[in-house]
């Protein structure tokens with residue numbers, strides 16, 4: 001008799017975005033003629049940059065000849081990509097990393113979900129609220145979250161980020177061992193200044209807290225004063241793991257590639273207080289459970305850092321950030337309260353007339369055929385908000401604003 005991991009039974013039936021997809025499908029069945037505009041899940045719409053495609057074509061050809069064929073690659077990633085990551089994403093910001101500190105993967109979702117494998121089941125977890133659901137759900141699965149009571153997991157420390165505190169989280173009131181931070185933030189689209197991030201690093205240093213820093217949206221930062229990496233803060237290598245993704249940077253949501261930085265200075269502890277390098281544990285976990293990202297994908301990711309790749313990626317990011325500007329202006333014109341969207345591809349809307357997140361979601365879908373993501377799906381402090389993404393097509397984005405103005409004005 002195979003006994004199951006009963007923690008899975010505590011989870012709501014569906015992952016947030018699967019739940020929304022189901023609701024859209026049932027709407028489509030009853031309203032087959034309506035043209036839905038999808039600004040819900042943060043999936044990109046613009047094609048892969050030419051430099052990436054060319055590199056991937058060439059990599060396919062490599063696979064077709066005996067001399068350049070690649071079988072299993074290193075589980076940690078090929079050095080050509082790791083070197084490009086270190087040089088362009090870190091050295092350029094004055095951050096020194098060794099190749100052995102960077103682990104290429106199939107994306108930040110997998111890594112943020114899997115990282116818990118190397119940590120004990122009874123660590124206490126802190127999250128900013130609202131939060132990317134993967135951090136919570138993956139901790140529920142391993143028994144760290146407790147039980148769901150009134151929309152909150154009993155063993156999770158929620159750090160509210162709302163209009164009232166300008167979406168800047170306060171230090172937690174209760175002890176946490178592991179803290180998730182995502183900046184630029186998904187879902188609120190807000191950012192932290194260097195000073196604010198420093199407060200968190202110093203807190204982690206003083207209290208032996210491990211920070212999981214998700215920087216999947218750093219490429220969208222427009223303001224040069226906002227940090228792209230937590231390692232821009234002194235001492236962060238002692239307390240933080242950083243997750244990055246090519247999904248939102250270079251259109252890899254369907255290709256799958258990201259990476260995780262686990263500095264060698266970063267230690268966890270055994271129950272009897274012995275320090276252990278988390279880098280060693282993650283390396284061990286990856287070598288056992290992961291066989292590396294495909295050679296073709298990694299060649300594509302490497303091309304993101306070529307001069308042509310950089311220029312093309314910049315153009316795509318400008319495209320989405322122009323969407324964000326169009327949306328922000330349009331929504332403000334509708335009289336809505338809007339946050340985010342300046343240094344991130346997400347806009348966080350306060351629902352009008354105090355509507356609940358789901359009520360506003362349904363009204364949007366049924367009355368103007370626009371899909372957003374209900375804020376409460378990201379956690380209790382998301383109630384009364386809705387998230388729209390700037391990853392839509394320009395035409396759809398403009399059409400969505402026209403529909404909203406007609407509807408709300």
Ligand code: MLT
Pocket residue numbers: 040041042043109132186
């Ligand atoms: C989102 O919409 O929050 C993201 O697309 C989800 C993800 O990156 O997995």
